[in-house]
Amino acid sequence: MRIAVTGSIATDHLMTFPGRIADQLIPDRLDRVSLSFLADELEVRRGGAAANISYGLGGLGLTPLLVGAVGSDFAEYEQWLKDHGVDTGAVHVSTRRQTARFLCLTDQDANQIAAFYAGAMAEAGDIDLGRLDPLPDLVVVAPDAPDAMLRHTERCRALGIAFAADPSQQLARLDGEQTRTLVTGARWLFTNEYEAALLLERTGWSRDDVLGQVGAWVTTLGADGVRVEAADRPAFTVPAVAGVRVADPTGAGDAFRAGFLAALARGLSRLRAAQLGCALASLALSETGSQAYEPDPGRLTTVIAESYGTAAAEELAAHLGGLPCPR
Template sequence: MRIAVTGSIATDHLMVFPGRFAEQLIKERLERISLSFLADGLEVRRGGVAANISFGLGLLGLHPALVGAAGLDFAEYDAWLRAHGVDTSAVRVSDSLHTARFVCTTDQDQNQIATFYAGAMAEASRIDLAQAVEKPELVLVGADDPEAMLRHTATAHRLGIPVAADPSQQLARLDRDQARRLVDGARWLFTNEYEEALLVERTGWSKADLLGRVGTWVTTLGENGVSLAAQGTPVLRVPAVPTDRIADPTGAGDAFRSGFLAGTAWGWPQEQAARLGCALATTVLESVGTQEYKLTSSDLIARIDGAYGTDAARAAEPRLASVS
């Protein structure tokens, strides 16, 4: 299956605060916050939701097409992605702006405070999906310039290409009409638990209304795994793959999407695809950065075996045997 992944391409600046954000907040002064956190760690990593998802798909052998806008500093990042199985020919490279920046600080409770600078992402709406990628069989519309997200969604629907809607961080910027246009008719809808509630508020549709307008609503639940909901069927819950070696939560949700979409592309049942997604998410949790992890067939199969049993591992093994 040819998958086009649209969305942000960014550089992540990841810092660690050796305390708790909550201890610095004064309840009676939340309307006037002026805080500075002294971080004792800094990592500069490649990121952006579309690039992260594409990277995971590339490691799994799917050769996805990355669709987004990057800056005049993109050359090294471009080479990295291509070396890991990502088709970057549809990336628009700005001749005046820098690649987007994501600056994130994580405290000892794994809470995060982040700021995102769009940079070249502002040019993403100039990309014509129909011209940029030879007709894909699935388009994931990830967080991006809102006009680009709307344009890619409309183009995919017009061409009859299934859409995986993943508005994530951009939900807070969308008005009601935009939010509705992005999710209505999606084959898959991805959110985390907070975004699930925010999407209901933004669209003005109830959960039941939304389920009537999408195929499967996939909600990531952190350490509690993931839920898959579809109209007229019981909610399916898939537990997370456990770990006691969490290094950094950034990018775990993107890795889940990589695994889930790969399983979907291989024709796996959704539960089996979600298990692979959870295995990738835990792999990323154990490393700092969103694209610093490595995948091996033996590790993935062992994770699935340990979390879901021997039968689940055997079912996944033929496809995962080629991962290296």
């Protein structure tokens, strides 16, 4: 299965301020704020929903096609993705803007001042999926510039390409009509629990209405695992991997999507897909950074055996490098 992943490609610039931001604010001067903070730590992390999902798929042996917009500063990041199995041939490189950036300053009380520079992402709506050759079997429409998400969804319908709708944090930017457009006809719909409630509010639909519009609805539940629902079969829930030392929750949902889709691409059941997704998410949770984990087949097989039993591990092991199941 050829999977194209559309969406954001960005870097996170995370700085730490050893004092308190609040101590620098003068209550009767808040209409004219001019502040500068001397940060003592800086971490630059690779991110963006589409890049994160593609990284996970590449690590599991697929060759996902990344589709998004970046700036001329993308070269180093691009090489990293290529080294991890990602096809970047469909990435649009802007001649006017830099790659999207998230900049965040965090103080000792975990208060934050942040800004997001969309940059080249503003040009993502110019990308035409119809120009991909060959056309993918599945397109993941992950968070991106809203006009790009709508265009990709509409092009998938026009071209007869199956798509997965993953509106995620962009639901806050979308109105009811736009949300219904993104969801209608999706083979897979991905949300977390809060986004599921927001989607119902935005669309004005009931849960059954949503299930009537999509092939299946996959809702991540944090520490409670994941729920998979469809109109034509019973819903089921897969528990999360227990005992995970959480270093950073950022990107865990993207890792889940990568594991889930990788299993489906190899013809495995929805149950096995959800189990692999939860296992990969557990690896992401234990590392700092969305692309800091290594989808090692041996470690994944061990996690699956311990969490979901030897039958699940034996079936999935053949698709994770063919390693024997731990006993």
